[in-house]
Amino acid sequence: MTFRLRHLLGIEPLTPADIRTTLDLADQYVDLSRGPSKHTDVLAGLTQINMFFEASTRTQASFEIAGKRLGADVMNMAMQASSIKKGETLIDTALTLNAMHPDLLVVRHPQSGAVDLLAQKVNCAVLNAGDGRHEHPTQALLDALTIRRAKGRLQRLTVAICGDIAHSRVARSNILLLGRMENRVRLIGPPTLIPARAADFGVEVYDDMREGLKGADVVMMLRLQKERMDGGFIPSEREYYHRFGLDAEKLSHAKEDAIVMHPGPMNRGVEIDGTLADDINRSVIQEQVEMGVAVRMAAMDLLARNLRAERAAKGGVYV
């Protein structure tokens, strides 16, 4: 199993084969994580640094557990609290860290493209844990794994992505990945939350949720961020819930066996009905979290293999 890329910055550069490779390896890591001993040493001797310039609980924890299960030395840096506050630029922070010889750098940043910029300046493998409104590749990969395991396949499915598409990196990465694997993607939301020229992405756009859900195999809900309300993108929470919140009635328009997904954290009663989110027959939200660890283990394993190969070719001291 090999992977062509040095970094995982987004879904955009991935081929269907890259995606399948990652998911196949992740399947193995699901088994490992469910087994009696959750530990391997494929990343032994490597240093993983999690740099989060934006608050995160789940993604950071997921990357941390993934690294630890693979035997890496993991360090978390809460960047909002550190040198950024002292006026250091992103590049300087990157160079400082680079001097400590990390092997895997997991980065989240509030600005689109910031992780790409950082990747140009360091000698290690960089994983994008979300940059602005651009991409969140491991989220799309974990969603893909969840879908593949629930539906038995990852093509010819109709996937409806609902909510705040415009500000969502999760949506962008999912649109790219699902499209690349030859699925039918629909975007549902108020036009103020749909990105400009979205139809050019090769998706269908709906502003009526019932119509958009018709015949869907997968219903992917997105979190509505509170600050969008203040920005005047929607008139009120209750009107949003009425028109675009997922409840049993709206879900009845999708296929009978349609699964419900959410990248979390959820706003119960804003974008999704609480009972529905907990319905183990429909909701795969907990599985998504589980798959997150496995997918991140797979991604880091693949990048580390390349890193070791590259260093061996250079005759480096690392093996």
Added chain:
Amino acid sequence: MTTLFANARLIDPEAGTDGPGWLLVEGETILATGTGEAPEARETVDCGGKCLAPGIVDIGVKVCEPGERHKESFGSAGAAAAAGGVTTMVTRPDTLPAIDTPEVLEFVTRRARDASPVRIRPMAALTKGREGREMVEIGFLQDAGAVAFTDGDKVVENTKVLSRAMTYARSLGALVIAHPQDPGLSDGACATSGKFASLRGLPAVSPMAERMALDRDLALVEMTGVKYHADQITAARALPALERAKNNGRDVTAGVSIHHLTLNELDVGDYRTFFKVKPPLRAETDRVALVEAVASGLIDVISSMHTPQDEESKRLPYEEAASGAVGLETLLPAALRLYHAEAIDLPRLWRALSLNPARRLGLETGRLARGAPADLVLFDPDFPFVLDRFGLRSKSKNTPFDGAKMQGRVLGTWVAGVRVHEGG
């Protein structure tokens, strides 16, 4: 003292001609042009059949004095201009502090005289501190040498303030230059809305913001009768409004930056901040429409919108990075891309680069006629090269053309009959 430019290919934007000939300079001015037998002169410059044209008049050059001399000074900008065939820099007032009093303007004029080998004609702010609240001393500033009044890329949001400034400027015959962008719509945007910006996740603005602001400004022009110039028209959708105003006999002209004529939004690629300009680069359909508008004369002026930025202000995430690109030295070869693409002939191109901006500002340059100042550029339009940004004379190296294949090299630049640059 006479100088003969022999064996030249004369590009005369006023006459609209492009052909072999000679040009005779006496002292600071052009004495005669002709074909065939050349007259005797004290000194002869053999042009070797290359193009001789009026020097470029570049409206909207940012020289970072006062305030940010580490980015650009009159000395470095002047050297860059001379090397780029620009003989008159029309400088912007968006410095620190803004050029909004006769005293600051006099400082600029003095620094320019001491340090720059090319002519400098300063613009002044339209409102104090470019804050859009009170108009500047338009009369005093005009007396001190301001050729136009503009708040640069800051839009005067308050329509009443703008209408008063325009009315007052009208009484003095002053030219008002505006940056037509609706401030509400374009707030926070760093890309043009469309598929590319959506995929990159960048906050974007519709090109309609430009048309809306232009419509507003043109209504105020109709109301006040002021002389008006739009610094950059970059969207196809703004062109019909401009055409209508011109057809209705309004005293309106428009410019466009060389970057919007030669690059499009896709050039940003993977967040390359050297391509971040204001307004943001547009779609290819816009670019094509703009080139046609320059060829037809609907857009009057091409400028470099020279905006020096140091490495630190560009090596940032795209949204945070500073806007602007240097352009004094790349304006000529980039503009020649339009000529090589057969979109425009050289006399028409030189109207937009030299004659029209000079006329708009009431300058005598931009012509090859008898009595015009001997501001000249001699260039080889075909000379191929690959641009290396570290070879630029500007203190700042933020050019989007780094590594680009270009054609066109300045062989010599003269200002008032004096050679200020020797290339090749």
